Amino acid sequence: MNFLFPLGLLGLIGIPILILIYIIKSKYAEQTVASTYLWTLSEKFLKRKRPVSPLTGIISLVLQILAVAIISLIIAHPIITVPDSAKEYCFLLDASGSMNMETEGVSRFERGKDEIESIINRATDGSRYSLIVVSDVTTTVFEQTTDKKQAIELLNAVEEGYVAVDQTDALGEAQGYFDENPSVLTYLVTDTTYESVTNIEVINVAADEKNASLGGVIWDLSGGQLTLKGDVRAHGQDRDVTVSAYADGGEEAVATAQLQLKADEAVPFELTAMLKTFTSLRLIISGEDALSYDDEYIIYNVKSEDTYSILLVSDTPFFLETALGAVGHTKVDVISSEDYNSTIRGYGLYIFDCCTPTQAPNDGAVWYFDPKGSIPDAGFSVQGEVVLSRGELLEKTTSSSSVAKKMIRGIEGDEIYISEYVKCSLYRNFTTLFSYKGNPIVFAGTNAGGHREVVFAFDLHNSNLPMLVDFIVMVDNLMTFSFPDVIEEVNYFAGDEASVNVIANCNSIRVQSPLGKVTYLNTDLATATFPLSEAGTYTITVTVSNIPSEFYIYSAVPEAERIPSPSAERIGLQGEASTDGFDGTYDPLMVLFICLALLFLADWMVYCYEKYQLR
Numbered sequence: 001m002n003f004l005f006p007l008g009l010l011g012l013i014g015i016p017i018l019i020l021i022y023i024i025k026s027k028y029a030e031q032t033v034a035s036t037y038l039w040t041l042s043e044k045f046l047k048r049k050r051p052v053s054p055l056t057g058i059i060s061l062v063l064q065i066l067a068v069a070i071i072s073l074i075i076a077h078p079i080i081t082v083p084d085s086a087k088e089y090c091f092l093l094d095a096s097g098s099m100n101m102e103t104e105g106v107s108r109f110e111r112g113k114d115e116i117e118s119i120i121n122r123a124t125d126g127s128r129y130s131l132i133v134v135s136d137v138t139t140t141v142f143e144q145t146t147d148k149k150q151a152i153e154l155l156n157a158v159e160e161g162y163v164a165v166d167q168t169d170a171l172g173e174a175q176g177y178f179d180e181n182p183s184v185l186t187y188l189v190t191d192t193t194y195e196s197v198t199n200i201e202v203i204n205v206a207a208d209e210k211n212a213s214l215g216g217v218i219w220d221l222s223g224g225q226l227t228l229k230g231d232v233r234a235h236g237q238d239r240d241v242t243v244s245a246y247a248d249g250g251e252e253a254v255a256t257a258q259l260q261l262k263a264d265e266a267v268p269f270e271l272t273a274m275l276k277t278f279t280s281l282r283l284i285i286s287g288e289d290a291l292s293y294d295d296e297y298i299i300y301n302v303k304s305e306d307t308y309s310i311l312l313v314s315d316t317p318f319f320l321e322t323a324l325g326a327v328g329h330t331k332v333d334v335i336s337s338e339d340y341n342s343t344i345r346g347y348g349l350y351i352f353d354c355c356t357p358t359q360a361p362n363d364g365a366v367w368y369f370d371p372k373g374s375i376p377d378a379g380f381s382v383q384g385e386v387v388l389s390r391g392e393l394l395e396k397t398t399s400s401s402s403v404a405k406k407m408i409r410g411i412e413g414d415e416i417y418i419s420e421y422v423k424c425s426l427y428r429n430f431t432t433l434f435s436y437k438g439n440p441i442v443f444a445g446t447n448a449g450g451h452r453e454v455v456f457a458f459d460l461h462n463s464n465l466p467m468l469v470d471f472i473v474m475v476d477n478l479m480t481f482s483f484p485d486v487i488e489e490v491n492y493f494a495g496d497e498a499s500v501n502v503i504a505n506c507n508s509i510r511v512q513s514p515l516g517k518v519t520y521l522n523t524d525l526a527t528a529t530f531p532l533s534e535a536g537t538y539t540i541t542v543t544v545s546n547i548p549s550e551f552y553i554y555s556a557v558p559e560a561e562r563i564p565s566p567s568a569e570r571i572g573l574q575g576e577a578s579t580d581g582f583d584g585t586y587d588p589l590m591v592l593f594i595c596l597a598l599l600f601l602a603d604w605m606v607y608c609y610e611k612y613q614l615r
Contacts, residue, residue: 086123086124086581087124088181089187090178090184090187092167092187093112093132095160096163098563113158116187116189134165134166135165140173159515162495162535163494164495171573183580186201186573188202189205198573208236210564213295214297217283217299226274227272229268229271234263234264235564236564244283246281254275255273290564298552300490300551300553300554302487302490312333314334314351315353315355316353316354319460323475346363349366349482350366350367352366352368354459355372361451365451365454368455370459372422377448378447379426379430379453380424380427383423386423391419394441396414396434399432406480407431407433413470416434431444442455443455444481454478486549487551491556496531498530509521509523511530511540514536532553534555535555536554
């Protein structure tokens with residue numbers, strides 16, 4: 001037996017003190033007080049019929065001695081060692097997406113935590129516990145702790161996951177515990193059925209749940225008509241469902257379809273609706289089932305929210321104004337070269353057609369057509385005009401860079417002629433799209449202020465380009481370059497990595513997860529990335545020039561996690577297990593408290609017996 005607080009045994013000194021007090025205390029003398037004759041006779045009768053036993057005082061002394069002894073033991077807190085009764089426990093808790101399936105409102109994950117808590121509570125005091133949670137990352141929540149209360153508190157704080165998991169890292173850590181102590185009891189709490197298990201006890205918390213899921217969703221919006229295609233799969237049962245589509249948070253479905261599902265077969269669907277545009281589209285399958293996260297699919301149309309603000313500085317704006325109007329999602333203000341001054345601000349794109357500002361705008365992208373002179377910090381210098389004797393064909397770049405491919409995508413480029421051009425010398429890193437005899441004619445890059453810049457080193461009126469289909473396609477591509485989509489992809493699976501383009505004048509990028517967790521991304525690079533560890537809608541707030549804009553992406557549960565009864569071939573730990581234990585402990589503190597209460601009760605009864613002659 002060990003004592004947590006051995007100094008508490010000093011309280012035993014009170015025993016001899018108590019005995020000494022009992023020996024030297026003076027005997028009290030009985031005195032008759034004024035009373036009625038009847039009461040006096042009654043008192044004499046009681047004393048004669050129920051004489052006080054001389055043992056009563058000794059019994060009280062013994063009880064008091066025992067009370068002092070037990071109080072001292074309680075203060076010293078004895079711990080009794082029980083040989084070979086304790087074990088080491090290692091728990092592997094599966095936190096994959098399928099563990100969110102529910103039965104009667106309780107998820108598999110919660111049932112798994114209850115199983116672990118029950119094992120800890122039943123274990124002998126002094127046992128050691130380790131918990132490894134397998135989610136998007138493998139996390140050791142606690143390691144070889146002997147504190148049951150702390151272990152259970154940490155266990156209850158563990159949150160569910162939504163991704164497809166890999167058990168490799170967790171098994172590696174469990175193997176390390178097993179190598180150190182072959183008698184460790186390893187439990188895997190999961191919903192997967194394994195054909196072969198070695199040195200692990202699998203606790204399967206699946207309850208034969210049924211599930212249906214949406215998948216393979218694609219969409220198209222053209223000509224005022226929305227088309228949605230996808231499939232619905234019923235896992236483990238036949239089922240009739242309704243697929244409904246809701247636009248922009250509306251309560252009335254814009255399209256529905258009735259489907260008859262066969263067990264474990266994907267049934268395709270197609271929905272159509274007359275719709276010009278939308279910002280969000282929500283697909284839902286009817287009815288409740290085990291996993292709610294795969295009963296809906298949300299599409300966010302980022303393009304519908306983009307309106308490009310453009311200032312066109314030109315005395316002859318017809319060609320450019322027409323091309324920009326054909327691209328769409330633009331708000332174009334046109335002013336003459338005389339009306340422009342450097343104090344004009346607030347546009348996302350400035351286009352200078354056959355005129356040259358003394359200073360480049362510093363709050364947006366810039367296009368120059370036929371620049372007449374060099375511009376500070378523009379990244380290129382003008383060396384003079386070149387007049388050709390006849391129209392000459394421009395050469396399209398053959399660069400394999402991704403930037404060049406995006407800007408010349410869909411452009412034939414084999415019939416563009418010019419009769420004059422401005423010879424430019426580049427001293428920044430630009431991508432040349434078209435050239436003439438090695439001279440850059442159309443090129444794009446960034447200026448010294450970090451803003452995207454496009455240069456056409458010729459007057460559109462001295463070229464056949466405005467008459468070609470290539471012109472509209474080129475303007476569209478260069479608009480994409482000048483206004484990069486903050487979010488290029490809006491639909492992912494949990495476990496993927498999402499990316500956000502960092503545009504000019506970006507102050508911050510704030511990401512809020514479906515569960516409300518907030519992170520801020522690094523804006524020093526052209527692209528910021530972050531992992532998607534939850535299922536649902538992520539809200540991305542991008543602040544540009546101190547003006548915040550919100551974007552949304554949807555993270556779905558991986559398709560592999562929608563199966564109610566997953567299975568695998570084998571799992572286990574290598575080595576020969578043993579049954580050895582180590583010394584456990586028994587804490588009798590509660591028993592001592594009970595004994596103390598009984599002693600005080602007995603002593604009080606003896607006192608009443610001695611004082612009032614009660615039996």
